[in-house]
Amino acid sequence: MKRRNFLVALGATFVAGCDAISDSKIFGSLVETAGNWHRGIHRALGVGRITMAPEFTRADISPFFRGNGSLEVDSDAYRASAANGFADWRLSITGLVDNELSLSMDEIRALPQRTQITRHDCVEGWSAIGEWTGPQLSSILEMAGVQEGARFAVFRCADNLNGADYYESCDMDDAFHPQTVVAHQLNGEALPVLNGAPLRLRLERQLGYKHAKYLTGVELVASLDDIEGGRGGYWEDRAGYQWYAGI
């Protein structure tokens, strides 16, 4: 893909920050990776065009953002970490990256932040609107340096649900989408335990089960075949939920 088309595909938010890094090694590796990104039905519907999930105003925020699925992580280590304000929590970035990272909460809070008010739609039939704050996943992946051949981001979680670790995944288009955020705040407060403290993914163009809570790691891979059940997510492996859960 030509560099200009690549910029158009990424949209204005990313372009604004692009000049500074356009000659960097990181940018070069992103451009090479871009050739692999255009696959899948959602792309066929809107070639090269970035679509944004609707955003709302503070007046639209739901009075209570309910929890669903795991409502905490059932381990002494998690409870100890929570009691300590998650000061020891780390987010690892591994797999097909130039530099594996292990980020502290302070490092995550020190990155440029995005705040967005979006509607969460659960496949079970409820919705809630909340204001999420955190760094864009794209800025974290740029720091790590995406290697050629990376096609999916796998999201690792601390909770175990009915005997298996929760996990999710998305393609590189969604990983670099401007509204894909590693959130540490809900409605201006530290993320509640119920909603995935201290870190949860926001993947705004897709259904609720894609928004991994209790996030511990992001792993870039070439294929999902060898990850857990091979279908890209906890519910995809068990209940036949769609991997691309576009809203």
Ligand SMILES: Nc1nc2c(c(=O)[nH]1)N[C@H]1C(S)=C(S)[C@@H](COP(=O)(O)O)O[C@H]1N2
């Ligand atoms: N780690 C983890 N992430 C998860 C889940 C879970 O059980 N564990 N449930 C998913 C589902 S089905 C939904 S609808 C949302 C619920 O987010 P909430 O608890 O903030 O409402 O989280 C998603 N992410």
Ligand SMILES: [Mo]
């Ligand atoms: Mo859900």
